[in-house]
Amino acid sequence: MDEIESVMHELGSAFAAGLTQPGSMQAALWDRGRWSQTYDAAGNRALIGRWSDTVDAGLFALMARVKSREGIQGVFVVELTATRSGDYVVSYSGDLPSLPPRVVFDDGYRYPNHPKPGMRKPLVAVNDGRPTDPAVLAEVQALVTEFVERYTQLRGEPPQLTAGYSEAEILAVEERLGVRLPEDLRALYRTIHDDSGESSLLGRFSPAPLEQVVTWYHEDDPGSYLWDDGLFAYDPVVFETHPYGHVRRLSRNDWWVTFAPDYGGNYAAVDLDPAGLGAYGQLLMFGRDIYGPIVYVAPSVRHRMRTVLAAMRGAAPGDEEWDAGEWSTPGHEWLVDIGDAVLVDKVAAVPDASVIQLAHLRQVEHVRLADLAGLSHLRSIRALESPRSRVCRTLCGWTSRRPPSQTSVPSPRSRRCASSSSTPDSGTNSYAPGGRRAGWLPPNSAGVRAWPRRPRG
Secondary structure: OOOOHHHHHHHHHHHOOEEOOOEEEEEEEEOHHHHHHEOOOOOOOOOOOOOHHHHHHHHHHHHHHHHHOOOOOOOEEEEEEOOOOOOOEEEEEOOOOOOOOOEEEOOOOOOOOOOOOOOOOHHOOOOOOOOOOOHHHHOOOHHHHHHHHHHHHHHHOOOOOOEEEOHHHHHHHHHHHHHOHHEEEHHHHHHHOOOOOOOOOOEEEEEOHHHHHHHHHHHOOOOEEEOOOOOOOOOOOOOOOOOOOOOOOOOOOOOOEEEEOOOOOEEEEOOOOOOOOOOOOOOEEEEEEOOOOOOEEEEOOOHHHHHHHHHHHHHOOOOOOOOOOOOOOOOEEEEEEEOOOOHHHHHHHHHHHHHHHEEOOOOOOOOOOOOOOOOOOHHHHEEOOOOOOOEEEEEEEEOOOOOOOOOEEOOOOOOEEOOOOOOOOOOOOOOOOOOOOOOOOOOHHHHHHOOOOOOOO
């Protein structure tokens, strides 16, 4: 047993030891961090165990040894599968080190729904210098006043909110942003400076100082929120925000302005360029807890404030938290094992087929796209662990729907080890473009930027 195999067996044993139910972990690692997701035996995302630092250390130890010996570069991918009896399978893959795996003939090419900076400004976002709407200002001030009163009753002390900005100061900030902020957000900043004390004025979100808002807006491309806009993004398909029709289906938008963190890796933004059913100034969310499209939160800042106040009215003094009416968004992915089943029957059994935009199909030899017609919003298909790698090639883009501006060379570097009682599956050598097994990496992994450069709190 060589050094790499030894590390793989130690990693597999540690993973199996921490399981509370059978399942798997898929992890993508790079020099500055990692992304991972765990799944139960049915392929659903789930918390399947608890692990000490041994598994984390083992993942990076395996990456270091493989990169040192084989000279691979870029993202390193590992999959761990185990049962509670101690059986496990460990596999990894990486990019081809000796030949350039990608060639770009058109640097200006963009995938659909991946706009470049410099988007046309909506007319409502043009700033004419007028002061904040007096009626909106009066309403927001009344909402803040009631919030302070109820917060003091519930917590025994007032929230840490300081006086807001002047009209001139807000206008100066808007000139640096190149937009006019929504009236209720303007009114909020006229009333308070920020909510660094995390009073829950907007629920989980705490408005940052306007100076910080400007910094965020000009960081990288305006309106970026974690999506990889590169030509070799793992999956360039942009999914649509639910409920459909409210938010434009884009990887980024110049007119999404981030203004409030939750100090847990997530951020709120106001949308100045909504879709047909949306509202100017609607509230969106992105960040650590969002896997997929940007999330629709509320029609406006005022709506969110009203929701918080409604929850506070039903709370009692001494309550640690009050229900701020947190929102939920349906999962847009469907991961299913086909095996001997009929695909069209599996589709018919989905409780709400309209929310599915990404289908992960496992243990499938042939796919008839007509069998997926019941998934009305389906936009991306992946075949995982397919008995025939040609299925993966066709669906993942080796031979179809690739723009002429890019060429990918699959990597042959992949290795597995298993505990003595485990039987490797037949899908070991299925790869997606760029030399990675299909279905393994998060949408932003190729850019090696796991989080937006936002303050950590």
